[in-house]
Amino acid sequence: MTENFWQPTASAEALRHRARLLADIRRFFADRDVLEVEVPLLSRRATSDPHIESVTALCGGQPAYLATSPEFGLKRLLAAGVGDCYSLGRAFREGEAGGRHNPEFTMLEWYRVGWDDRKLMEEVGELLGRLLGTERMRSLSYRELFLQQLELDPHTVSDVELRDCAGREVELSFTPATRDECLDLLMSHRLEPAMGEGITLLYDFPASQAALARVVEDETGTAVARRFEAYASGMELANGYWELTDPEEQLRRFHADHSYRAAHKRHVYPFEERLVEALCAGMPECAGVALGVDRVLMLAGDYSRIDEVIAFPIDRA
Template identity: 80%
Template structure:
């Protein structure tokens, strides 16, 4: 529907909303067939994300600040540590300031965890889900290094800062100098490499160690430390972000504190981090792999929609 429709009406067509209902049913069937249980975790919490690239939405509850969950990750990991087993969450997540053609501050997220699995095995299941929903049989898996070497003749792990900056200036129209090597890599990925991925399913793994987030860091076959995480793309659109999960409580604490220092240095809001996750890791969260997938984006691809408001009944402008 166009913006000229009355503001009480949904921006998504009734057909798109029926497709959404069918997609949610298909996802639940996919996991039921694999004996993965659906779990509910709070969307309101006294703790927030520490990720420097994500901002939480703040609310008041009984006079105290609380935060809308940017993902169900912390709650699901606490369940894993308690012995819940393979589980998934299918529901709402919230992120401040994310609005546009592919983003809405309130969105639908699918996140699931497999006990005893690593990132490679979970990548295969992500490919199976995407192939089933989208009807795509072309699935390729390649490393972050292979993607950069194929398209840019550059090793992203070993190139110098100067080489990365020069490559970014050559390949991307910039009006500024990137502040870090990760910023160079992100610019090259979003502006040059994602559009070159093609129409199939691309599973990209072994990211730079500096981009580990909550994934473990291991040494690859070349002796290079890499983050054991992956991203799934279809037609250059990122759909999923997965990890061979970090289970080291001390390392998790260190990363939370590093995020806080970075946020403070960048004059970003510093939120209370989830120390209960650290406690869960200390208690013994099992070895596992987990992945988060954007359901609204998946529906956009499945139905051939161009903008996120075409698949959400009431985006933020009409909420």
């Protein structure tokens, strides 16, 4: 038996801070008449995202999956007419561990009916400013960030130039295989650490990184994903979309995710066809965002590791 592993890794003050933060979040949404709802944590369907792995369990002798986010359940409620709503609870992702990751973590996700990503960005900024106690905030496009820091347009730069830039700016022991891999490496290793203090809201991502966001043309005629991310002190906190409502396009993206996973020898999970059915029934125009609560707490309390804000991380669970 390992000595002292019965003890929590978070201090009593950190746990009190967590309780205050959760209460502040609920007060924020109560003041705006956004309904708190609960959706299943255990489902027969799993994420199709090529870069996220589900935690698998057995239920009734059949495979079931712990939710990587409450997204699918919330969207089904939107299609049923529930209106503005949010979920504040646990989410699970296989293989995520480290200073900023734990396989079990707290996620806040909310949806605003009739809003687009730009309007939701404003509310995300308001919430983060309140929770982090800062008024320092800036918004800029994905293109603007790359032009400012690297003097290249991520939407139009050639594959060769982009790969050369990644090789110059990031110490690599391998050659990135795709444009998106180069962009992700530059973002995580070069651009995020340079964001500095305050909140950064980054929008209009490459169309290839749309996930479940709409793709539209920007003012230059470039196809971009109407998606945004929120950062504070170089740490990614939130990821939001002007949500896709086209069932045919949603189904196409699910199949594309499965093809990618199969081609890269990753497990192919059963996808959530009930979301497609909900879109067919008519999910309203809306914007949604997911926010990592543990990371917000780390920044709010000046904690350096996620296990300082979680009572029992995976190695003590």
